[in-house]
Amino acid sequence: MGYATKSPWVIHYDASSCNGCDIEVLAALCPGFDVERFGIINTGNPKHADIFLVTGSVNERNISVVKQIYDQMVEPKVVVACGTCACSGGIFHDCYNVIGGVDQAIPVDVYAPGCAVRPEAIIDGVVQALGILDEKSKALKAAKRGA
Amino acid sequence: MGQKTIIPFGPQHPVLPEPIHLDLVVEDEVVLEAVPQIGFIHRGLERLVRTKDYNQFIYVAERICGICAFGHSMGYAETIEKLMGVEIPKRAEYLRVIWHELSRIHSHILWLGLAADAFGHEALFMHCWRLRERVLDLFEKTTGGRVIFSVVKVGGVNRDIDRGTLDEFVRVLEGIKDEYNQICNAFLKDPSVYNRTAGVGVIPTEDALGLSMVGPFARASNVNYDVRMLGNGAYGDLSDFKLITSENCDCYARMEVRAAEVVQSIEIIEELAAKIPDGDIAVPVKGAPADGAEACNSLEQPRGECYYFAKGNGTKNLERMRMRTPTSQNLAGMAVALKGCDIADVNMIVLTIDPCISCTER
Ligand code: SF4
Numbered sequence: 086m087g088y089a090t091k092s093p094w095v096i097h098y099d100a101s102s103c104n105g106c107d108i109e110v111l112a113a114l115c116p117g118f119d120v121e122r123f124g125i126i127n128t129g130n131p132k133h134a135d136i137f138l139v140t141g142s143v144n145e146r147n148i149s150v151v152k153q154i155y156d157q158m159v160e161p162k163v164v165v166a167c168g169t170c171a172c173s174g175g176i177f178h179d180c181y182n183v184i185g186g187v188d189q190a191i192p193v194d195v196y197a198p199g200c201a202v203r204p205e206a207i208i209d210g211v212v213q214a215l216g217i218l219d220e221k222s223k224a225l226k227a228a229k230r231g232a
Numbered sequence: 233m234g235q236k237t238i239i240p241f242g243p244q245h246p247v248l249p250e251p252i253h254l255d256l257v258v259e260d261e262v263v264l265e266a267v268p269q270i271g272f273i274h275r276g277l278e279r280l281v282r283t284k285d286y287n288q289f290i291y292v293a294e295r296i297c298g299i300c301a302f303g304h305s306m307g308y309a310e311t312i313e314k315l316m317g318v319e320i321p322k323r324a325e326y327l328r329v330i331w332h333e334l335s336r337i338h339s340h341i342l343w344l345g346l347a348a349d350a351f352g353h354e355a356l357f358m359h360c361w362r363l364r365e366r367v368l369d370l371f372e373k374t375t376g377g378r379v380i381f382s383v384v385k386v387g388g389v390n391r392d393i394d395r396g397t398l399d400e401f402v403r404v405l406e407g408i409k410d411e412y413n414q415i416c417n418a419f420l421k422d423p424s425v426y427n428r429t430a431g432v433g434v435i436p437t438e439d440a441l442g443l444s445m446v447g448p449f450a451r452a453s454n455v456n457y458d459v460r461m462l463g464n465g466a467y468g469d470l471s472d473f474k475l476i477t478s479e480n481c482d483c484y485a486r487m488e489v490r491a492a493e494v495v496q497s498i499e500i501i502e503e504l505a506a507k508i509p510d511g512d513i514a515v516p517v518k519g520a521p522a523d524g525a526e527a528c529n530s531l532e533q534p535r536g537e538c539y540y541f542a543k544g545n546g547t548k549n550l551e552r553m554r555m556r557t558p559t560s561q562n563l564a565g566m567a568v569a570l571k572g573c574d575i576a577d578v579n580m581i582v583l584t585i586d587p588c589i590s591c592t593e594r
Contacts, residue, residue, distance in 0.1 A: 099250050101273040104590050105298025105379040107250065108342065112368075112378075115361035129245065147251065147272045150243055176295055179283065182276040201298060201379045 090219055092124025095211070096134035098154055100187060101177075102141025105201035106168035110138055113204035120208055131157035136214050137164045138207070139187045142174045148190045155191040161221035163214040165195045168202040175200055235259070241578060243272050250589040254582070258575055266570035266578075268563060274593040278553050285548035286312050286521065287386055296555070297591040298379045299342065300533045302335040304591075305384040307531040307555075310465075311540040312386045315527035318517055322466075324388035326508045329466040330401070331375070331383065333497040333504075337405075338367045339534035340448075340490045340497075341412075343586050344419065347487060350583040351428045359415055366408055370401055388514025398505045405498045416491045429483040433569040433581035436481055443564045447536020448493060449585055450562075451477045452485040459532035466504060486584045520548045533558055535588055557591040 099107045113120050114127050128134050131154050143151055155164065166187045169175035173186045187193055194217050197210035236259050243251030251272040257265040280292050293308035294301045306328050313320060345360030368378045374393050375381040383390050393401075419425055435445070440453035450457065456475050460467050467473065476492045478485035521544025530539045536558030545551035566585045573581060 098244050099273070099590075101275055102590065103295045103298045103301075104250065104588070105295065105301065108298060108379060112361065112365070115365075116358050117362065117365035117368075131244075141273070142275070144272075144274060146274065147243070150251070150272070154244055176292060177275045177277060177280075179280075180276040181279060182274050200295075201377070203378070 090222075091135070092126070093135040093211070093215060093218060094126050094128045094133050095136040095138050096128055096131055096154065096158070097138045097140070098151065100139055100141035100147050100151055100171065101144050101183070102168060102170055106140035106170065109201050109204050110140060110167055110207060113207045118204040118208060120211065125211065131155075132159060134158055135162060135218055136211060137162060137191075138167050138211075139164065139171050139193075140167045140202075142170045142177060142183045142185060143187055143190045144182045144184060148184060151187065151190045161218055161225055163194045163218050163221070164191055165197060165207075165210045165214050166193045167197045167207055167210065169198055169200040172196045172198055236264070239575070241582075245579070250587070252582075252587060252589050254570075254578075256570075256575065256578060261575050263570055263573050263575055263578060266567050268567065270563075270589065270593055272593070273590045277594050278555075281550040281553040283549070286550055287517075287548075289550070289553070290385060291382060293553075294380060294382060294384075296557075296594055297588055299339050299588060300335065300535065300538075300591065301380050302331050302384070303531060303533040303538065304555075305381070306332055307529060307533075307538055307540050308553075309384050309386050310531065311527050311529040311542045312521070313517075314529055315521045315525055315542050315544055316386075316517065316519070318387055318515065320388050320515060321512045322509045323392075323511045324513050325465040326469075326504050327389050327393060327513065328384065330393070330398075330501050330504050330508075331371075331381070333500050334367060334370060334401075336497045336534045337494050338364055338371070340494045341367065343490060343534075343583075344415070344487065347580070347583050348419070350580045351425065353418075353425065356415065356418055359411075363408060363411055363415065366404060370404055373397065373400075385514065387517040388512070390514070392513050398508065402502050402505055405501060409495070409498065412494065419487050419491060426484060429487065429580070429584075430480070432483045432577050433573060433584060434482045435565050435569050439568055440481075440565060443568065444561055445536075445565045446561045447533070447558045448476075448489045449486060449536065449558075449565065451475065452489045453481040454479045457537075459530050459537050464531075469507065470500060470503060483580060483584045520544065520546060521550065522546060533591075535559060535586055535591075536561065538591075555591075555594070557588065557594075559586075559588045559592040563587065563592070 241254040253269040255267040294305040348356035375383040523546030539556040543552040
């Protein structure tokens with residue numbers, strides 16, 4: 086991927102993370118790592134977002150919230166699971182109230198591991214997500230032309 | 233007279249780093265009642281003590297909350313040490329307190345930033361987080377992690393900090409002070425910030441006492457309680473410990489208290505770094521807690537008093553582990569503060585109380 090065709094906006098939701106990954110997601114958006122220089126902005130509105138950053142595993146209570154946010158985002162959209170908890174349930178995988186990684190609820194495109202996930206890993210994940218986003222939007226356009 | 237409406241707030245909301253749901257009953261622009269709903273982060277990790285032994289559980293305890301991670305591992309380790317009658321070396325006590333105070337600095341600066349974001353001051357938010365990175369660098373240098381450290385173990389600590397690095401701590405913190413004071417100026421002296429926060433979300437002292445609120449939040453309502461003043465561990469060796477309280481009881485007072493506590497923590501670290509004794513950093517811990525043995529412990533987390541209880545059953549696994557976290561005490565106060573406030577102030581009041589939901593629900 087040589088360049089990004091658009092400045093993606095991200096939305097962040099804390100499923101049942103311990104906060105460690107959340108604050109790293111925020112730290113990635115802040116001056117130390119500053120993903121805003123790539124045009125990436127954190128938004129609170131799912132309808133404006135292209136990339137969904139989820140931290141933490143899903144449980145009975147929040148699985149519907151995760152699904153809802155995902156459904157409200159418009160196509161094309163990419164999901165990045167940030168942190169080991171979001172990837173697989175991590176250290177909490179055998180807790181009674183944990184269903185598992187985010188992929189139990191919604192399709193996940195990129196897995197960024199780490200406990201806590203390092204901001205570099207998040208940035209890496211988002212860059213990969215950008216490539217996938219491009220492909221998805223191309224496929225969408227092609228489908229439209231075909232229709 | 234307007235009509236009563238219910239406005240849902242959260243669980244996904246830009247100002248909330250963590251999910252909590254509030255049903256706000258509003259009439260016109262005024263909140264009549266706020267009904268919190270929780271459960272979005274409940275994992276059930278206390279139960280893991282049955283399947284993990286007491287040495288392994290420390291890594292789970294640390295992951296109760298990523299902001300006060302160090303405090304939780306320290307509080308848990310102290311509880312188990314009490315349970316098994318282990319005396320840890322002085323140097324380990326000092327190192328724990330130094331890291332703990334460092335994590336208080338990082339947590340308070342993080343919170344100040346989020347508060348700035350809540351009242352719409354994004355540049356200030358960025359400045360706070362930029363400063364916080366310098367503190368995290370110190371953590372990374374000494375423990376290897378930025379937010380999860382895994383450096384405490386039952387019986388002491390895993391890593392030592394050598395003299396040169398301790399001096400560097402002091403140097404870096406001194407260097408931060410200047411910039412920090414400038415940021416505090418913006419928080420405490422700027423008229424637009426003052427007008428936005430003064431008199432908002434008042435919790436009178438009687439209410440704060442009645443609801444047994446803890447931490448900087450209670451101290452801002454003039455409750456003079458801080459676990460550190462009891463002098464556990466290395467806190468007992470401090471030459472002087474002054475409580476920081478405020479009489480205003482509003483959002484402004486909460487910022488004032490936290491802002492001052494950062495400076496206090498820097499001073500504590502400087503004093504302990506100068507006094508730290510030489511010696512071992514851990515003692516070996518063998519065996520298992522006796523059947524029926526119980527121990528409790530409390531610790532001043534960045535958000536207030538956290539209480540730990542552990543019960544052994546004669547095996548390496550514990551019978552029961554229980555924590556009472558600061559936010560579970562403070563949530564009741566939040567409902568009081570929200571009653572009668574403007575709908576536009578809701579996010580700021582919620583934030584100044586600094587709910588740490590993942591501690592509370594575990
Ligand atoms: S991966 Fe680690 S730091 Fe991240 S939410 Fe899970 S336990 Fe916390």
